[in-house]
Amino acid sequence: MFTKTLLSTIAAAALFAASASAICPGYKFGVSLPSNNGPWKVFDNNCNTVQQAPAKNACTGGVFDCNSAQNAPTALHIDGHKYACSADPNHDSCDGQSIQVCVS
Numbered sequence: 001m002f003t004k005t006l007l008s009t010i011a012a013a014a015l016f017a018a019s020a021s022a023i024c025p026g027y028k029f030g031v032s033l034p035s036n037n038g039p040w041k042v043f044d045n046n047c048n049t050v051q052q053a054p055a056k057n058a059c060t061g062g063v064f065d066c067n068s069a070q071n072a073p074t075a076l077h078i079d080g081h082k083y084a085c086s087a088d089p090n091h092d093s094c095d096g097q098s099i100q101v102c103v104s
Contacts, residue, residue: 023099024092030094031085064076072085073085
C-alpha cells in the first residue's frame, strides 16, 4: 500500500512539474514578433504581457535594440535594465503567439 501511494505521489509531482514549464526555461522573458503588423510583445514566464512595442518602430522606440536588418531584437530595455535576447530551441508560446527570442 505504501509503495503504491509513494509511486502515485511521485507520478503526480512529475506531471505537475511538466505542466508548470516556463515559456523560455532559464530566461526572464520571451518575445513574440508581430504577425500582421501587430505589436512585439514581451511575456513573463506566466504568459503575462509585461511590455509591447508597435511593429513600425519596435527597433527605434527605445524598448528593443535590434539586428542590422531591424527585424529581430538583440536586447530588451525594461525597468531601467538592459537584457540580452537570444534564440532558444526550448521556447514555447503565449496567447497563440510563438516566442521568437528569449531574454536573460
